[in-house]
Amino acid sequence: MNGRDFPWETLLDRLSAFYRTGDWRVPYLRDHAEDPFQVLIGTVLSQRTRDEATDVASAQLFAKYPDPDSLARAPVAEVERLIRRTGFYHTKARVIREVAAQIRDTYGGVVPRSFAELTALQGVGPKTANCVLVFGYGIPAIPVDTHVHRIANRLGVVRTRTPEETERRLAAEVDPKYWIPFNPLLVQHGQNICRPIGPRCPECPIADICATGQALREGRDPPRPADRPRRPASGGARGGRPGTPPRGRRAATTRRRTTGRRPPSRRGRTRRRRPRAGRS
Ligand code: SF4
Known part of the structure; x- marks a missing residue:
């Protein structure tokens, strides 16, 4: 099934009911308005970073430098100290100060609201631009992070190698009326149920x-991502008879991916995380 035929309305209805996020048809910014500049900078900080680290670093940074002018004038060493926990902080500090200066000098301190202008800013790619459009301005777009990319492939609506490829496919095939709630709901689903390893399919709405x-319910092999070719049925270099489950550490991972069973060490990590836009 491709993105044109998929029942997106059913998916959004079920996920918003499951996570109690309210009616997804209500304009997103009515209850979730965010400062476009802080969305932009927060999304840059989130690259290759856990959500928790991004949240703490963003709060520290914006408490001192909440707008383009103050951040552009901030001492770089101080910015690095505040965002250190996000990793790659030398590069990120340089990029966010430069972006802040560009917004101040070129756009009078107001974050632009077009995809072309946003992606022209240094260090701003399609996902960051789309986050600003959706979460800062309520303009329909589909920010595709690792959660959205993974779930779209598992749903079977795309078979893609990269988030960028997934975004292009979804933007071409999904009706724009579904775009705004798409990222927040799928990210929440990816953090809680459709996790990277050990998706909890039996509990999935x-x-x-x-x-x-x-x-999985019918005992068939699930669709495989485009970047993960099928391993030989013989078990490859590790040996094994055709039709028998693979063995070893990688095999355990494969079983978790396909059965939804979690390893013992992860039991207890079942708390539901609060809703958050996917910017990692
Ligand atoms: S948890 Fe399982 S059933 Fe649910 S969306 Fe992910 S892969 Fe599909």
Whole structure:
């Protein structure tokens, strides 16, 4: 099934009910308005960083430098200290100060609201630009992070190698009326149920419309990502008879991915995380 035929309305209805986020048809900014500049900088900070580290670093940074002018004038060593926990902080400090200066000098301190202008800023790629449009301005776009990319592939609506490729496909095939709630709901689902390893398919509220959920329920192989070719049935270099489950550490990972069973060490980590836009 491609993105044009997929029942997106059912998916959004079920996920918003499951996570109690309210009616996704209500304009997003009514309850979730964010400062476009802080969305932009926060998204840059989130690159290759855990959500928790991004949240703490962003709060520290914006407490001292909440707008383009103050951040552009901030001492670089101080910025590095405040964002250190996000990793790559030398590069990120340089980039966010430069972006702040560009917004101050070129746009009078107001973050631009077009994809072309946003992606012309240094260090701002498609995902960051789309986050600003959606979470800062309420303009329809589909920010595709690792959660959205992974879930779209598991649903079976795309078979893509990169988030950028997924974004292009989704933007071409999904009706724009679904774009704004798309990222926040799928990210929340990716953090809680459709996790990178050990998706909890038996508990999933959209399992019946998901290609992976349907395949597992019917005892078939789930669709595989485009960047993960099928391993030989013989078990490859590790040996093993055709049709027998693979063995070893990688095999355990494969089983978790396909059965949804979590390893003992991760039990207890089942708390539901608060809703958050996906910018990692
Ligand atoms: S059924 Fe499984 S793979 Fe599909 S969306 Fe739900 S958790 Fe993810």
